[in-house]
Structures are given as C-alpha cells and as structure tokens.
Amino acid sequence: MDAVARSLGYQYNLIVRSNEQFGLAGLNEAVNTVNCQPDDVLFFYFTGHGFSTPKRNNDFPLLYLRTDTTDLAGLHQRLVAKKPRLCISLGDCCNNVLSDLRKILPNPLQIRGLNTQKDTDILRKLFVETKGDVLIATAKRGERAASTPSIGSFYTYSWLNALKHAIVNNNDVTWATLLNDSEQRMQSLLAGFPDTVRHHSHWKINIADAGPPVTPDQPVAPVAPKPVATFDQVNDFLNQLADESKSFAERNALRQRLEPLYFTPTSTVKIYIKSPEKPVELQSITRFLSRMLVNARQVVRINTVERLSDLKPDGRYEVLTVEEVR
Known part of the structure; x- marks a missing residue:
C-alpha cells in the first residue's frame, strides 16, 4: 500500500504488529493509536491463522492472535468508527470450523510487491473518490485458505495482480469488479488442486452513493478474461x-x-x-x-x-x- 499512497500523493503511516506484539493487546494498542481525519484512507491487513466455531453465526472469521482471538467483522466496525473516508479490512486467513484451537495448522503467507507507476486514475477511483467501507475475508465459513512458499497467499497474490491489471487496463473498475476479478484469479490458481483445498473469498461493500451494500452473491458486469500471469x-x-x-x-x-x-x-x-x-x-x-x-x-x-x-x-x-x- 506504500506504492499506492505514493502514487496518490498521500502520506503513508504504517503500523505493524508481529512476533511478540502479535497478540490482542498489541492489536488493541495499534487500533487505539489510530486517529483518522475525514479524508483519510484506513487499510487493515491481517495475515495469519483464522477460524470459526460451531456455534458462531458470522460468515467472517475469528482472527487467531497467539493466545487470544478477535472478530474480523467487529474489528472492522471499530475501524469504521474512526470515521475515515474509506476503510478497507482484509483478513487473509482460514475460516474453517474448529472446536479446538490446537487444530490450527501452519499457513505461511507472503506479500508480493505492487507497481503503480503507470496511471493513478484507477487508484483515485478506488481509494480517493470513494467513501464508505469494504470488508474482505479470503475464505468462506468452513474453508481453509491456501498458500505456497513460492507465491505466498493465493488470495493476496490474486488481489494484487487484479489491482495491477485494473491500474493498467480497466477504466471502469469498482470495488465490486476488483474483488470479483480477484476471486476469479484465485480460482484459476486453485484449479489444479483437489476440492478439499479450494476456497472462496467473501466480502461486503458499503460505498456511499453506490447503491445498497454489494456481496459476492450479487451479479456484476462480466469482465474479459485476464491472464493469470504476464x-x-x-x-x-x-x-x-x-x-x-x-x-x-x-x-x-x-x-x-x-x-x-x-x-x-x-x-x-x-x-x-x-x-x-x-x-x-x-x-x-x-x-x-x-x-x-x-x-x-x-x-x-x-x-x-x-x-x-x-x-x-x-x-x-x-x-x-x-x-x-x-
């Protein structure tokens, strides 16, 4: 996101919680330090373990923070309450149903870089000319999120490639078409894997002046095939x-x-x-x-x-x- 901020002329303030700080106390401390101005963009990205529980009635996962947990959807609402112009929360983690936290398996994730030197018009449409919030989970309830050491998280890899493609090729991109493209790219990556490995991203878009909230179940305009690799x-x-x-x-x-x-x-x-x-x-x-x-x-x-x-x-x-x- 640093590259996005630089391209748009925004000041980029990064808060990272990892290793010993990767816990509920560290996360709460980071959230409490956030003080948004009316034109700010707030982006929360979680990569790690996530899960759901048998009695849980929420499509978005619980985030596993060393010895504690927190609700992705609830955390998103805490960030929305900071009143930035745009708030985006992305939980890149599993969402499978567990009754015992010890069943959580390692899921190494990596992030790939983003090149935004060509055209800022699409970035402005998505991040500057948009007001509201977007909540994203990389797996639906009951599903594990896939990753490999070579490309890291399949969803993050797909999301970044969809964003890079939109920057260069698509003048009509919206958050709905961007997330649909990310989902299609991820499914292409998962096509050669067994059904037990496949998972599906889930999101909720609440953008001002863009109609009612949009979910993946609502159809969007079809897009032309986009290469999974340049x-x-x-x-x-x-x-x-x-x-x-x-x-x-x-x-x-x-x-x-x-x-x-x-x-x-x-x-x-x-x-x-x-x-x-x-x-x-x-x-x-x-x-x-x-x-x-x-x-x-x-x-x-x-x-x-x-x-x-x-x-x-x-x-x-x-x-x-x-x-x-x-």
Whole structure:
C-alpha cells in the first residue's frame, strides 16, 4: 500500500504488529493509536491463522492472535468508527470450523510487491473518490485458505495482480469488479488442486452513493478474461525450463509447479522461427514443455507473442504463440 499512497500523493503511516506484539493487546494498542481525519484512507491487513466455531453465526472469521482471538467483522466496525473516508479490512486467513484451537495448522503467507507507476486514475477511483467501507475475508465459513512458499497467499497474490491489471487496463473498475476479478484469479490458481483445498473469498461493500451494500452473491458486469500471469512471467518460465545450466530436477520441479497455473491439459503452443503469421508447428503444451526440459540446445531464447495468443475464461492460456530464437 506504500506504492499506492505514493502514487496518490498521500502520506503513508504504517503500523505493524508481529512476533511478540502479535497478540490482542498489541492489536488493541495499534487500533487505539489510530486517529483518522475525514479524508483519510484506513487499510487493515491481517495475515495469519483464522477460524470459526460451531456455534458462531458470522460468515467472517475469528482472527487467531497467539493466545487470544478477535472478530474480523467487529474489528472492522471499530475501524469504521474512526470515521475515515474509506476503510478497507482484509483478513487473509482460514475460516474453517474448529472446536479446538490446537487444530490450527501452519499457513505461511507472503506479500508480493505492487507497481503503480503507470496511471493513478484507477487508484483515485478506488481509494480517493470513494467513501464508505469494504470488508474482505479470503475464505468462506468452513474453508481453509491456501498458500505456497513460492507465491505466498493465493488470495493476496490474486488481489494484487487484479489491482495491477485494473491500474493498467480497466477504466471502469469498482470495488465490486476488483474483488470479483480477484476471486476469479484465485480460482484459476486453485484449479489444479483437489476440492478439499479450494476456497472462496467473501466480502461486503458499503460505498456511499453506490447503491445498497454489494456481496459476492450479487451479479456484476462480466469482465474479459485476464491472464493469470504476464507474458514476461511466461517468458521467464519457458526460458528457465530451457536453461540447461540448471539441473533437470530443478527445472522439472518448476514445470510441475507452474504448468497447471498457466495452462490447462488441452492448451496448445504455436511455434514459429521467422514469421509469426506462419507457425512452423503446433504442439500440445505437455509436449512443448517436455521438449524444453529434455532437448532445448538449439534454442537460444523463447519469446511469447501476446497478440497471437488466446486465453481461456479462467485466465490460463488456451493457445500460446512463441518464437524460438535459434
């Protein structure tokens, strides 16, 4: 959020509670120090463990703070009471039903950076020209939140990518379309995982002059498919597979991790050498990636061609067109 604040010309005041301060006392102390002016934007981000209980009648999770707990929705209302112009609370944590806190399992999360150097118009629409509050949970009641060491939290990764895409490409973004896009991107990441791992974000939007509060169950205007990865990321992935200075085991592990995120089993690759309008070969994604792993000595570099590639509705690549530089 520092990058967002700098792009908008806002002063960024960060309060962090971690390690020994990551408890209810530390959180309450941080909340009590917040003193909002009428034009301030307040953003609360929690990453850690969360859960629900059998008797709990609330779709948003309890946040686990070392030895104590607090209610995400209740905390959000405490922050709204500070009367900022816009208050956003994001609980990136599990929301599965537990009767024993000892059943909470480790869920390592990481945050990826945000580049906001291109255009501030979308950021102004979301953060400056908006008044109200937004409450977000990354998992519905009964669900665990997924993460991996490589990208961290699936939801945070998806949310940041949706925001970056909106900044560059979407002049009509709202909090509803942004959160729907984040959900779609997360589901694309989870597509290759078993149903027991899949989870769904949940949110409540209460924006002034924007009609009644919006929830995920209410339809919003459909958006065009958005890539789950940029072409630079795909380029980097393919060229790492072809880099025989790295071990086969290392490159194969990379393929196993990223192939289901970027492609489906039916995805195809159009390959050209000199003219992108005349591909020399059409291969299945499985065959193409296997060739990069086993026999890429003739290939100096691989370049993807965005205008000649097609996306599936979930953002993965249906047809990827590449140039093999030999």
